[in-house]
Amino acid sequence: DIVMTQSPDSLAVSLGERATINCKSSQNLLYSSNNNNYLSWYQHKPGQPPKLLIYWASTRESGVPERFSGSGSGTDFSLTISSLQDEDVAVYYCQQHYSIPLTFGGGTKVEIK
Amino acid sequence: QVQLVQSGAEVKKPGASVKVSCKASGYTFTTYGIHWLRQAPGQRLEWMGWINTDKGSTKFSEKFQGRVTVTGDTSASTVYMELSSLRSEDTAVYYCAKDRRSSTSYYADFDHWGQGTLVTVSS
Numbered sequence: 001d002i003v004m005t006q007s008p009d010s011l012a013v014s015l016g017e018r019a020t021i022n023c024k025s026s027q028n029l030l031y032s033s034n035n036n037n038y039l040s041w042y043q044h045k046p047g048q049p050p051k052l053l054i055y056w057a058s059t060r061e062s063g064v065p066e067r068f069s070g071s072g073s074g075t076d077f078s079l080t081i082s083s084l085q086d087e088d089v090a091v092y093y094c095q096q097h098y099s100i101p102l103t104f105g106g107g108t109k110v111e112i113k
Numbered sequence: 114q115v116q117l118v119q120s121g122a123e124v125k126k127p128g129a130s131v132k133v134s135c136k137a138s139g140y141t142f143t144t145y146g147i148h149w150l151r152q153a154p155g156q157r158l159e160w161m162g163w164i165n166t167d168k169g170s171t172k173f174s175e176k177f178q179g180r181v182t183v184t185g186d187t188s189a190s191t192v193y194m195e196l197s198s199l200r201s202e203d204t205a206v207y208y209c210a211k212d213r214r215s216s217t218s219y220y221a222d223f224d225h226w227g228q229g230t231l232v233t234v235s236s
Contacts, residue, residue, distance in 0.1 A: 040222035049208055049226030050158070061224065093158060097220045101174040102148075102160040 002027045002096050006105035012113040019081040021108045023072075023094035029057075030074050031098065038098035041070055041079045044107070045090045053092075054079065086112065115139040117147075117209050117227035124233045130197040133230045135209030142190040143167040146212040148221060149183060149194045153205040163212075163219040164192055172219045199234045206231050 003026040013019040029038045037057035042050040052061045054070035057077055067082040081088055089112060094105040120134040135147060149161040162173035164183045171183050182195045192209060207230045210223035 038220065038222075042223075049210075049229055050223075051226075052213065052222065052224045055213060055222050095158070095222060097222050100172065100219060101176070102219075102221065104158040104160075106157045 001101055002029075002099055002103050004094055004096055004103050004105035006092075006094060006108050008108060009106070010109040010111065012111045013081075013084045014113045015085065016083050017113075019084050019088075019110055021079045021092050021094075021110070023077045023079070023105050025075045025077075025096055025098075027098070028074050029077075029096050029098045037073050037077070038096055039070075039072070039077050040095045040097065041068075042093045042095065043088075043090045044093060050093065081110070084110070084112070115211065115225045117211060117225055119207075119209060119227040119230045122231040122233070124235065125199050127200055127234055127236055129199050129234075130195055131199060131232050132193055132195040133207050133209075133232070134191055134193050135227050136189065136191045137211065138190060140211075143187060144216055145214075146216045146219065146221060147183075147185070147192045148210045148212065148219075148223060149181075149207065150210060150223075151205040151207045153202070156205075159205075161194070163221070165216050166192065167216045196232075199232075201234050204232065204234045 005024045007022045039057045041054040044050040058070045091107045091109050116138045118136045143166050148163045185192045209227040211225040212221040213224040
């Protein structure tokens, strides 16, 4: 199984400041035939289902604010919130869909400092 | 708009089975696969398996193989997940989720999720 390791486990950032979450996979997620990284990011708030933010490592899902961006390739990826807002308080997960079983990172809890 | 609506919370005894439904609306049901995932308390999200809503074929994580059954009813745009031989470790919120891209591949990410169904296994 591909192991997804996120860091940090939690992060406290002031309103308007930048938050960066890292995700490392135990295997390469770049599929050479289409040059896509099979890595997605989700936002998960209590009592709600997860929400897709980013797919193909860096493509923002429709309706997701521009302050969310994804980067990275191969085994190392990042999610950045450029200017943290109140509504961004949540747990963020990365997910690989390169191989079965599909696996998720352990999550990063983002709070307001 | 796309919606996945799941059945309500369940309480089961160890050794029993549970069946959770997921009714889809707002899109052509057979165009996208449906996956089942779960999240136990304090644990990460865990993928259980997938159904091709057009052909009815399935794929499961080895962890759940033999214990999980997923079926679809295209006339009702509904998918069902049944988990048998329940144990306390199966206590979790169970989610259905729609494949972002297709019905034919289980290598998926998920653009819409059900609201979640809490399954509690307790004697």
